[in-house]
Amino acid sequence: MDLSHTSPAPTAPPPTPPDSDPSAVKGRAVHPGDKIFRGLSRGSGITLLVIMAAIAAFLTYRASIALSANSANFLTAFEWNPQGDPPAFGIGILAFGTAVSSVIAMVIAVPVAVGIALFISHYAPRRIAAPLAYVIDLLAAVPSIIYGLWGALFLVPYLDGLTRWLDRFLGWTTLFEMSNPGSPARSIFTVGILLAIMILPIITNVCREVFLQAPKMYEEAALALGATRWEVIRMSVLPFGRSGIISASMLGLGRALGETMAVATVLSPGSVFTWHLLDPGSGTFAQNIAAKFNEADEFGRDALIASGLVLFVITLLVNGAARYIIARRKEYSGADA
Amino acid sequence: MSPGPAAPTPRAPAHAPSRTHPEKATDTMAKRIDVSGLTAFYGGHRAIDDISMSVEPRSVTAFIGPSGCGKSTLLRTLNRMHEVTPGGRVEGKVMLDHEDLYGTSVDPVAVRRTIGMVFQRPNPFPTMSIYDNVAAGLRLNGDFRKKELDGIVEKSLKGANLWNEVKDRLGKPGSGLSGGQQQRLCIARAIAVQPQVLLMDEPCSALDPISTLAIEDLIGELKSRFTIVIVTHNMQQAARVSDRTAFFNLSAVGRPGKLIEIDDTERIFSNPSVQATEDYISGRFG
Ligand SMILES: Nc1ncnc2c1ncn2[C@@H]1O[C@H](COP(=O)(O)OP(=O)(O)OP(=O)(O)O)[C@@H](O)[C@H]1O
Ligand SMILES: [Mg+2]
Numbered sequence: 001m002d003l004s005h006t007s008p009a010p011t012a013p014p015p016t017p018p019d020s021d022p023s024a025v026k027g028r029a030v031h032p033g034d035k036i037f038r039g040l041s042r043g044s045g046i047t048l049l050v051i052m053a054a055i056a057a058f059l060t061y062r063a064s065i066a067l068s069a070n071s072a073n074f075l076t077a078f079e080w081n082p083q084g085d086p087p088a089f090g091i092g093i094l095a096f097g098t099a100v101s102s103v104i105a106m107v108i109a110v111p112v113a114v115g116i117a118l119f120i121s122h123y124a125p126r127r128i129a130a131p132l133a134y135v136i137d138l139l140a141a142v143p144s145i146i147y148g149l150w151g152a153l154f155l156v157p158y159l160d161g162l163t164r165w166l167d168r169f170l171g172w173t174t175l176f177e178m179s180n181p182g183s184p185a186r187s188i189f190t191v192g193i194l195l196a197i198m199i200l201p202i203i204t205n206v207c208r209e210v211f212l213q214a215p216k217m218y219e220e221a222a223l224a225l226g227a228t229r230w231e232v233i234r235m236s237v238l239p240f241g242r243s244g245i246i247s248a249s250m251l252g253l254g255r256a257l258g259e260t261m262a263v264a265t266v267l268s269p270g271s272v273f274t275w276h277l278l279d280p281g282s283g284t285f286a287q288n289i290a291a292k293f294n295e296a297d298e299f300g301r302d303a304l305i306a307s308g309l310v311l312f313v314i315t316l317l318v319n320g321a322a323r324y325i326i327a328r329r330k331e332y333s334g335a336d337a
Numbered sequence: 338m339s340p341g342p343a344a345p346t347p348r349a350p351a352h353a354p355s356r357t358h359p360e361k362a363t364d365t366m367a368k369r370i371d372v373s374g375l376t377a378f379y380g381g382h383r384a385i386d387d388i389s390m391s392v393e394p395r396s397v398t399a400f401i402g403p404s405g406c407g408k409s410t411l412l413r414t415l416n417r418m419h420e421v422t423p424g425g426r427v428e429g430k431v432m433l434d435h436e437d438l439y440g441t442s443v444d445p446v447a448v449r450r451t452i453g454m455v456f457q458r459p460n461p462f463p464t465m466s467i468y469d470n471v472a473a474g475l476r477l478n479g480d481f482r483k484k485e486l487d488g489i490v491e492k493s494l495k496g497a498n499l500w501n502e503v504k505d506r507l508g509k510p511g512s513g514l515s516g517g518q519q520q521r522l523c524i525a526r527a528i529a530v531q532p533q534v535l536l537m538d539e540p541c542s543a544l545d546p547i548s549t550l551a552i553e554d555l556i557g558e559l560k561s562r563f564t565i566v567i568v569t570h571n572m573q574q575a576a577r578v579s580d581r582t583a584f585f586n587l588s589a590v591g592r593p594g595k596l597i598e599i600d601d602t603e604r605i606f607s608n609p610s611v612q613a614t615e616d617y618i619s620g621r622f623g
């Protein structure tokens with residue numbers, strides 16, 4: 001079929017100039033737009049891969065310089081002294097501080113976020129839900145240094161009461177024992193709470209989106225069986241939202257693990273290991289790099305790069321685990337129904 | 338699980354069958370429905386207007402009429418599902434035997450437990466196994482011992498003519514069944530809680546002829562125990578399964594739907610008293 005004969009209808013003049021290629025159909029076997037786009041996307045994909053490989057190679061090389069001269073066990077040592085003779089540095093404290101602050105953040109943020117998201121998607125009347133969702137969207141966009149300043153100026157003094165209370169009643173657990181009650185709460189515990197507040201909006205938003213997408217037909221099925229609103233949510237919203245909640249949490253966890261400025265602003269770091277979460281001290285990977293990078297010499301920077309690589313690997317593992325959990329649950333997620 | 342502050346009234350009305358003796362209750366549980374002056378709105382839109390009719394116990398009543406005349410809307414007002422639609426609002430009365438379903442002290446959740454519903458698209462919970470789907474309504478209602486639950490699940494699946502097909506894979510997800518099997522699973526789920534009325538909104542429209550026949554047979558069996566209301570676009574189906582037929586119509590698109598007439602199915606299909614009914618049934622419009 002040759003379209004070039006049928007397209008210029010006598011009543012409607014063709015939009016193309018009359019001297020254009022008459023066999024337009026044949027000439028379009030390879031569209032130039034397609035060609036350009038394919039080239040562009042392939043090129044940028046390759047460029048990206050090359051850049052990433054170069055970064056990884058560079059970081060690994062620099063890290064290996066530091067690691068080969070290290071006299072302490074990099075994974076378990078608590079001190080961070082790359083200027084020493086011989087240099088001795090390890091990520092023990094950083095790993096512990098990062099893990100503890102992230103766990104605190106997740107334990108607080110995930111349930112609260114799921115609750116707020118459910119409130120917005122299934123409980124609140126529209127005229128409350130829409131503004132609330134908007135405000136939370138805005139909170140997700142606040143720069144982390146603002147959170148850091150707010151944490152240092154507001155959260156730290158106001159947490160005083162809570163930390164004293166925890167020390168009084170839960171001090172026997174060691175974790176909540178304060179060596180010096182009343183000292184400013186520039187501790188890893190405060191960091192955890194600040195991180196919880198920071199990752200709350202993003203988790204809430206993703207969860208809300210997911211809950212709104214739960215198919216209405218299953219909610220109606222539950223309702224028709226005589227389910228209360230909470231039972232409807234339990235039977236037909238949460239099962240659909242489960243993988244979404246996991247993804248949202250991992251997104252939040254990724255942010256908590258890598259958060260730099262807010263942690264560096266609030267925490268008063270230390271290099272002595274302690275189980276006392278309310279005491280100043282401790283540190284996280286990102287905070288440690290931010291705090292030490294400027295005054296470090298070249299070797300010190302290599303050591304910091306090594307710790308950064310560890311954070312990178314942890315982030316990768318967290319993402320992988322999330323993907324694994326989601327993939328394993330596919331059969332029951334109902335996404336195909 | 339917490340029912341929340343919105344449900345202070347007991348979940349089952351006084352006449353609900355005792356859950357420990359489901360078989361005893363079977364004879365007495367079908368109830369009649371009397372609708373009077375019922376008008377339903379979607380926001381400002383009046384979808385059905387001033388409908389008065391009765392549904393006899395232990396019989397099948399079919400709703401027929403052109404698309405948009407409000408059959409689904411009326412059906413959903415009967416178990417208070419209409420009001421879960423944003424803007425959904427109802428005026429008028431629906432009496433279940435002697436209880437006004439829209440009375441001030443009536444808990445809609447309890448109404449929906451008493452009046453079961455089967456939807457147009459089969460909707461077994463995809464995250465639950467076949468067994469859990471059937472048990473879902475029972476579990477909402479309180480704790481059953483495993484054995485008791487097993488018995489009711491088996492009985493309900495047998496009641497829905499599905500037992501032989503699924504008895505070896507009760508633990509598999511319900512979404513793995515065929516469409517017709519899924520619909521029968523939904524019926525099993527609905528009858529497991531021993532409702533007094535069963536509402537079905539075009540339950541066969543997504544199914545092949547064989548599954549349709551299976552469900553029609555099932556309806557014939559179920560009507561000895563339940564009051565059944567079925568919406569259908571299939572005239573033959575209405576003629577085959579129902580004892581009474583209600584014809585609805587609307588004067589123009591966007592106008593509220595009205596009940597034209599309700600009568601014994603035989604009469605509606607042989608000698609209806611209103612000309613519009615005859616026109617619709619013989620396919621002259623709609
Ligand atoms: N969720 C809704 N919001 C607003 N209007 C609605 C909604 N659902 C139905 N309506 C309107 O109510 C009227 C009755 O609709 P209903 O679904 O009850 O018709 P029906 O008889 O079941 O039609 P069908 O045979 O196509 O299923 C229609 O005018 C429809 O547009
Ligand atoms: Mg309908």
